[in-house]
Amino acid sequence: MVQIALTGIKPTGTPHIGNYLGMIKPALELVHSYRALYFIADYHAMTTERDPEKLNRQIYEVAATWLALGLDPEKVVFFRQSDVPEVFELTWILACLTSKGLLNRAHAYKAAIDENIRQGKSEDDNINAGLYNYPVLMAADILLFGTHVVPVGQDQKQHVEIVRDVASSFNSQYGKVFTIPEDLIRIDVMSVPGVDGRKMSKTYRNTIPIFADDQVIRRQIMGIVTDSKTPEAPKNPEACNVFSLYRYFAPPKAVEETRRIYLRGGARYSDIKKELIVLLLERFKEGRRTYEVLLRDKLATERILKQGAATARSIAEPILTKVRHKIGIDQTDL
16 A cells, blocks of 8 residues: 655745755655655644735745646645645544643744743733644644655654644544554754754744845855854864755765865865855756746646645545544444
């Protein structure tokens, strides 16, 4: 039996190199081993995004990015979350069976509370129910399709653990319906550094957009934070923000040679940055052209998403039918 891999990406900001290395590239590689279902998590984005035009634009940017980077809709079920209403029915069912205590322990919710306390605000200030129930919606996203593996970043590992708890509780109470998913985390790209050395994140505004124009790419790369060591001084490549990105895009032989130069002395940060610029522009040159075409032809992208949603619903409906039967909503013969 072919196993299912599923992942989603929130349309909250322009996709960047960290998204590519940490999620998109690993997810596309899974297509060779799994039946892949990848979706744009537009309703997840509503926990923070309030601008309808911006949200709509970012949905198409994310879709165009995945397609331009090699997602083949003939091999991947590619859809928009909001086009699969079964997700939201299952979300309510699971919410009624999920303990508040479990959701209280979710990292995102706890971080929001901690930040409010740090700022001297009430614990629940500006925390909406969507943020609190985010793990339940994520559980529905995953369980509705019989997912076996979920490629996620390290920061999403706890969400998959919550999904496993929710699925196990349902199966224990009503009988087995849900597949218990496993997270799939690539150790080598758990934390891709941004231009300031912190994890590359839209929150920190330290990202390098995948398909930005040449000037933006050059400005971001040349602005990567480095130490003050002279070119002649030996350096630790593993502690260098530039090398940490360079090693993902340079050929293996070039990476090893550059590593040796760092260790023995002679590495000039500006030269490595310039080489990284060339590597990035070349790596994404063809993809950038496709991306720009797709953004101009939203109807083509829309057709792909609608076709993917139809396939996704055909997978989801039998599972949701079993759920309804198990909980007593629909007792007709299956």
